[in-house]
Structures are given as structure tokens and as C-alpha cells.
Amino acid sequence: MEDVGLILDLVLAFGAALVGGFVAQRIGLPVLIGYVLAGVLIGPNTPGWSADFERVQLLANLGVAFLMFALGVELSFAELQRMRRVATVGGAIQLTLTFGLGAAAAIVLDWSLPAAFLLGGAFAISSSLVAIKLFLGRGEGTSLQARAALSLGVVQDLSLVPMLALLPLLAGTEDNLAVSLARSLGVAIVALGAVVVLGTRVVPKILFLVAGSGSRELFLLSVVVIALGTAVASHAAGLSLALGAFLAGLVVSESEFDSQVLTEIIPLRDLFATLFFVALGMLIEPRILAGQAGLIVALVAVLVVGKFVIGTAAFLIGGLEPRTATLAAIGMAQIGEFSFVLAGAGLGFGIITRSQYGLVLEVALGSILVAPLLMRFGPVLADAVSRLPGIHERTATLLGAAPPHEELSRHVLICGFGRVGSELGAALERRGLRYAVIEINPAVVRDLREAGVIAYYGDSGAEPLLLRAGVRRARTLAVTVSDLVSAQAAVRIARELNPTIDIVTRATDADVVEILRRAGAGEVVQPEFEAGLEFVRHVLRRQGVSARETELITSRRRTNFYDGGEASERS
Template sequence: MSADPVLFRDLAYVFIAAVVGGALAWIARQPLVLGYVVGGLLISPFTPGPSLSDVHSFELFAEIGVVLLMFSVGIEFSLRDLHRVRWVALLGAPLAVLLTIGLGAGTGAALGWPPLQGLMVGIVISVSSTMVLARLLMERGELHSRHGRVLIGISLVEDLAAVVLMVVTPELGSLETKRLLGLGAALGKSALILVPFWYLSSKVFPPLMTRAAQTRSSELFLLFALAVGLGTAAATQAMGLSVALGAFLAGLLINESDYAHEILARLLSLRDAFVALFFVTVGVLIDVRSVLSNLPLLATMVALVVVGKLVLRAAVVWALGQPLSTSLLVGTGLAQIGEFSFVLVQVARSAGHISQDVYQTTLAASLITILLNAALFRAMESWVGKLGLGGRRHRKELAVERAGLRDHVVLCGFGRVGSAIGEALESFGIRYLVIELDPDVIKGLAARGVPCLFGDAGHGRILEHAGVDRAALAVVTVPEADRARLAVQGLRRLRPDLPILARFHDAASRDGLLRAGADELIQPETEAAATLIRHALRRLELPQERVLAYLGRFRGAMERAQANAGAAEALPAVEEVVMGSGPLADQTLGEARVRERFGVTVVAITKARGPVLHNPTADTVLRTGDRVRVFGLPDQLASFRREAGG
């Protein structure tokens, strides 16, 4: 059997474009989805350079990406998360979707569009990108904040709404009796399929999945899950319904089992590969010339998404009893379109409801709104924190007992790390004040009588209200590097002599915090490593004094590495140095003052005529020919090597 060289060349183009676009998006700290679409533009027939020969074949491949995406959405669909914000999500999301569809139809009528085009534009922009939203919240550490929970709850219901819209969109058209009957038939089929669906989910699939799991074969287990997903999608397609609906229902089948997490973990890599292929194909289909010739339409769609959706979502959430701050953040997070809009616009194009110009403009509008969303969300969060928009009825809850606070600790951020520090301070009777952006956290602290402020710790006015001029210490635990750096800068500007502790995760954030004025930096990963080392060595029943000595060297090296971060990027290392006849020969370690003079730690000494001395004492004599293992930074090791005469 001979392989088609053109097909494999095109397949290589697609995945190379995905890697290049994804890497560019990662460097620019943008969603990977955006990078995949940009990668597709690079190999599009409408742009110079290499291009795909048979785009239609890859459109078929991309359908697998849609199926796997909807399958995984069904597996991940969390009724528990939905229950926590059920009223806002269950009432607010459908209402917001309907209002957005109405906004699209009304705008189309005002601009003279055909009625069906305005309706389709409203449908396409009515749902937001769950992938973009989840990534944004996870990166900012706000997935479990109040606005994070509301956003996720609404996006889950919007996912359901997208499935429904995929079913009804092909039947929409002129409001003739035949069309209405077709729409009723589609909804009836969707309802009818739920009867065998629930029977299969409760009676048939659980024992089959148990049998598949009992084989202890990861290949069979994954193949069984794929058979369920693709088989259900094929069944719904055979009934004249969307494959996306079948894939979503199959995911719900898996979701009800005990094996959902395992299946999802095995499915993710395959799903991500095909989803990347889907978005690259979307980029391939964008005709830049068509988009440029329809700039008024593009500007209208971007305005509908960024301004229209933001205002409508924020108004709906606020009307359902959420604080204004939460409402604005939710509206901003949902002011974008992504993967479900791509699928919906393809369904609308296949049904002949929209022109090629509208299709191309929708793809371009999704790129622009995704690009704008992260920056807009940061700006909105900063603005909300600066103005303290918590709603009048929440002002009392967010009030703080600042009068009389002196020699207290200002704690910026009260997540898992910040709350643990707060508990320790309470245990020792030390007063502290919390600055936090999550209204739920502030409400709980106020109820306990803990002084607290709602707002962004990066704003000077918030820090002034926190009594920084009278504080004894500031601890910055916010996970986002930019916000942490701004908080440290603000603290240092108000109090040049205030001790400031901060957490960091990588070299870039560490350097930024040091430049901002932090006195001491703590990396959670380093502390976790030290704890694991201690427990591991104790489990191996090694002597406690040796364990503590090693941990002391480990922590000392990490602290020295952080202290010298501004001068050198190198990491500490262990090096063996052979003692020569230099100044250190015939001196004890105590007399040579190795640690004080060079900053290195002697780990072991292999004597020229004798045993290996681990963790040598201060009385150990350095002799010519001894092999000394030392631990330190490269410049420290070089200085010791010169003096040792090696």
C-alpha cells in the first residue's frame, strides 16, 4: 500500500504550523488557540508561502477535533461546580444568550442586514470560549474566587446552550410552517435520544466500563472510551442531529462513572492534538483579503462581542444579586468568542444561512477578541480594585478595623498560602490586615473580625488605608507575578524601611520582585523540595544530624542563589577540588573559614591516604592531595579553587 506523499506533506505542514503558532502564543503569553489559528494563516492558500493542497480533507479531520472537544467537555461537566452558583448560572446564562442573540438581530436590522444574517451573528457570538476562560483564570490563580466560580458556572451552561444551538441552527430560516416543523422535529429527536441515553448510562455502560478497567490494559481502556464517544456521535448524526450533541452525551455517560478522571487523563493528549488541527484548519480557511474588504462588518462584530457582551453579561449578573465588582469581571471574562463560535459558524455556513464574508469575518473577530480579552480583564480587575466597586450593600462587609492598628503585618493575598500565614500569625497573637480581591474571602474575614480591605494591593491608596506607614512587616502572597511586583513597588514607595517578604515561581518573577524592593523571596517549590528531601531521608533511617546538615546546605545554597540573582543567572553546583600547596593547605576548616570567605559548603573530603569524610567537622585538616567536594555558585567555586591551589 503506497502512501499519498501530498497528504503527509500537508499533515506535516499542519503540525509544524501548530508548533510555530503555539510557541509564538506561549512567548507572547496568549492562549494557544490564538497561536494555532495564526499558524493556520501561515499555511493558508490565501497567504504567500507554503500552503495546503487539499483543505477539504483537513476539514474532515478537524471534525474529529470537534467530537473529541465536546466529548471531553461532557466528561468534565461538573454539576457540583454548577450547583454552587446555580441561580446565577442557570438563570443568567440562558438569559444572556437570548439577549445576545437579540442584540445581534437588532443590530443587523438597524444596519440593513438580511434578518437571518443578524440572527446567525447573534447566535455565533452568544457563547464564549471555555478554553480561553479557564486558562485565564488558572494563570491568574482565580479559578476558585467568586467571579471565577460564576464565570465557570455560566460557561458550563453556555456549553449546554451551544449544544442546543448546534441542533436548532440548521433548521432556522424563513419562518415557514415547514421550517417550524423541522425545528420541532430536531428538538423532539434531541429529547427522544435522552431516553435510551439515561438507560445506557445507568444499566449498560457501567458494567462494560468495569470490564474494560479490569483488563488493566491502558490501550483497551482508551479504545473503549473512544468507541463510546465516536459511536454515540455517529448515532446522533444518523438521526439527523449534530455529532457534537452525540459526543457531549457520550462524555456525560463517562462523567457518571468512577473512571471519568482516568479516561480524561488518557484522552487529553489525543484531544489536544486534534483540537490543534481543528484550529489550524480554521486559520487556513481565513481569507485575509475578504476580511479586509469587510472591515465595517468586522468592526461591528468586534464591538458586539467586546462591548455588547460585556455590558449584557455584567447587567444580568448584577441583576441576579452579585456585587458590581464581580459582575464587571464576569462580563469582561465572557467578552470573547472561540471554539464553540467556530463550530456554530461552520454549522450556519453548511446550512446556507450566512455568506462567505460573514464566515470569514467571524473567524477574524474571534482572533481579535481573544487577543483583547486577557488585557481587558487585567485592566478591569485593576480598575475595580482601585475604585473599590463592591456594591453599597457589601460596603459594611468589606469594612475594616484599621483604627489603632500599629506594628501589624500587611498580608497581600489570602489564598492557600496567605491563609496559612494568617493562621500562624493568629496563633502567636500578632495582628494583621489582609488585602484581597475576592469578595467572599473579605466577607468571611470581616465576619471573624479580621481587619481586611477589598482591592488590589498594587494601588497606593489601598496600601495607605492598610496602614503601611505603621506596619512591622509586609508579606506578598498573590500568585500573579505582575500584581505581586506592583504590590512590592507600592509598599517600598510608601515605606522604604519596611521588611517585605514575597513568593515567586520562576527566575523572571524573582528578578522583578528583587528590583521592586523585596527583602526576602520564598519559592514554594524549593520549600516543597526541602520537605520531601527531609521526609525521604528520614524514611531511609539516615542519621538526623546528617539530614539536618544536608538541608542546611541545601537551603543555604538556594538563599545564596537568590541573593546573587541580580548578578548571575547560574545555579549552584557541587564540584570536586584537589588541594594543592596553596594558602589553605594544612589548615583546619575552622581556621580556613571556608564558608565565611568563599560562601561554599564543604560536603565531603576524600583524604589522600584515608577514608571519605562526609560532613567534615571544623577540626578537619586540609592536606595537599585531598579531594574536597564543595557546594556553591560558580563564582564562589572558582574563588575557592584559586585559593586551594587546584
């Protein structure tokens, strides 16, 4: 009889994730929480039909590799280079202080000094995978805060190497600390060098050769081999799978094939990354959770709050502005898979007991469950951080000269000056129409002010900022930001302060069109839908349909989409 055990485990894991994610989304929770709770239900520690953890974990590693590889492809060496101060200065501060926080918690719990070292290390290392999934869920996968969190995550991943090298010494099985550290660091440096050299010289040639065959299947196979091969090589050298896959993605990002590689890998990324969170849920032991609930909750609170405060300070000192620093710190206010690796190694050396190992796992999983909920309060927390003594003055220095205070009237107020906002601004400039800008990126604000544009730094959803930008006297408000919370707040506040203002806003997804309409937007633009209509217009005209009829078809379709009449049209 055929062995279908692996297939059954896949069906069970994906099915549970589907149900858990759907239920979580319907009740207003992040889908990540649904995935983790689904893992609890099919885990070995819960009564009923359970999946094989080892097999699910093995497949979950594919998700880790594909997710980090895709992220590397989306970024570039140049973008990470701009984050070097955040990575070095901020990373050193964050690692040192969070290590001390974890060690202090262990001492309070009366753990041994070697065990305190291990808990400190576990507290210091966040899960880059969890952080990136949080940002991807907000449509901010390549945002400044995501890049900052990732740069810090790379430093944390590298710090795991010396931590693991120290464990034999702490356990009394290694006498020569210098030799142990030198061996581990030497292997890591050689491995990183090999990845960069081979990646820059060999990978582009392989992709060029395979792309020349014209076979999409062969191209996909080459991408998978590069991603997984580099990840495995990294792991064999004592580094993490995630770091190796990320470096492979960075190398590919410098080639001319980056867009096609991303197209091929994203479906695999989204599919297998789900298993990572299901596998995390399978680790939860309800027995330990029930027996030490109070202690676990207390440690999760100390961990999340401590890492958030320390992370925010580290990112600020690293040179980020308050909002970006706050959101990046929220993304990293958890511990994950590398803490499991460190705790597992400590258990193997006898540094911690089985009970202490279980406690580390439960605290880590608790922090991962809390992280998506904390992210929802990101704009509020960012606003609070911006108002702290000294922070506002520091930000003002970064921005350069403030715009002259003048009574703007009947102007256009643009919230967000990315690709959409800058295009609108350029059109207004050409027509000689006055406008003001609210933008969260301090570099953009500084450049706009130097160019003579009236620009204000801050969150578009902040009422004092909207008032200063003259929202009461503005003729039109154009909200182009992708952050739904900020967009919704900006629309609602503007409508309250100026009932006659014309408001046009961008909807990143079709699901939020009605949300923004209810907030007070007069017109909502959904980019993907508008692109689809442009295709319709182009094809119909080329097929001989008259301009008048084409305009009628697209207008009717636009009305049905934005006014919510699609359901009745289909019936």
C-alpha cells in the same frame, strides 16, 4: 507508495503552531494569537505550502472534545449547581441582548430579516473553548470566573438547537414551526437524559472494571472511548461535540477515578487543542480581510465591546461580584465555532450569501484574536466596574458588616485567602499574632468577618485597599494570589509605601520569580520547586546522608534557584 498526507498535515500544523506560539510568546503576545496566525500561513487562502483543512479540522475536533472533557472532570455537578442563577438569569439576559445587538448590526448593514436573525444568533453564542483556554493561560481554569463563563457557555450551546431548528422556517422550506422546534428540543432532551443516566450508571462500572486490570494503556483507551463516544453521540442528537464531551467529564468527576483520568487526558488535551486554533487561522481569507477591513474592524469593535458590557451586566445580575463578573465577561466577549456552524447552515439554506458568510467568519476570528489582549486589562477593567455608581454599595451588602476601622500596626497582611493564605492565617491564629486579609471572593470575606477576622474585599493590587489594610504599618506582606498582575502590583505598591516591610510572595511558575523580585519581593516561594526540595530532603535522609549535609545541599540549591545562579552552576 504509502499515503502520508495526514502525517504531513500534522507535521505542518504542529510545526507552524510551534513557531507561531514561540514567536508570540517572545514578543509578549498570548500564544493563542501565534497559533491562529500560524494557521493563516498554512491555510488554503495563503500562497505557499498549505495543509489540508478538512483533515486538520477533523483532528481539531479531538482537541475540542478532550479540552471540554478534561474541564468537566475538573469540575462537578455540585459546582455547576451553584452557578444555576448565573446560567439561567444571566444567560437569558446575555442571549437576548447580544442577539438584539447582532440583529441590529445586520439591519444597519441592510441585510434581510432572516439574515439579521442569523447574525443575531451568531453574535449571541461565544466559544467556551476559547474562554477556557484564556483562563487556563492565566492559571484560572477552575476559578469562579471560569466556572461562571462555562455555565453561560452551556446555556448558549443549548440555545443553538432551537436556532438551527428555525432556519428551515426562515428559508421557507418548513411550514410548521411548532413541530420543528418540538422535534429538535425533544431529541436534545432525550440525548441529555441518556448521557446522564448512562454516565452515572455505566461509566463508573466500566472504569472500575478496566482499572482492575492494572493496565494503564487499557485505562487510557477507556477514557478516550468515553470522551469521544459521548461527544459523537451528542453530535448525532443535534447537540455539540463540546457539550457531550463536557457532560461525560462531569459524570467522571463524580467517580473515584477523576484524578487518574485527568492525568491521562491532559497531554492529549494540550496537544490537540492547539490544532483548533490553527484550524481557525486557516479559515481566514486575506482577500476578504483586505477588501472589507474597515467594516470588519468596526463589527469586531461592536461585538467585543457590546458582549463585554452586556456580559458584565448579566453576570452581575446573576449574582457575581464585580471582579469575577468582569473577568468572566471578558472571556465570553468573542464568538467562535458554533457561530460558524450557524452561519454555515444559513448559507446552506440560502439565508445569507457567500460574502456575508465570509464576513461572519472574519469577524469571529477577529474577536478571538482580540480576546487574549483584552484579558490583559482584566484587573484594570474590574477596578473600573467596581467603582461604578451602585456597584460598590451592592458589593458591600453582599459582604456583610465591614471590619472595624482600627489602626493596625506591626501585623501580617495576607493577600489572598485560598489554600496557602488560609494555612498561614491558621498558623498566625495559633500563635496569637494579628493579621488582616485582602480577598477577592466575597463569600470568603463574609465568612472571615463573621469569624472576627479583619478582612477586606477587593483586588490585592489596588493601592487604596492596601492603604486601608494598613500596609504602611504592617510588618509583613504575604502575597499568595495566583494572578501575576495583582501580585506584581501588590508587591510594587507595598514596597513604595513601606520600604522596610518584609514581603514574601508566591510564584506560580519559575519564570516569574525574577519578575516578582524586581517588583520588590524579599522572598519568593515557588510551590513546585519547594515540593521538589522536600523530596530531595526525604530521599537523601533515607539514603544515610546526614541532616547537616542534606540541609547544606537543599540550601545551596534553593539559593541557586531563587537568585538566578543556575546557569553559572551548570557551566
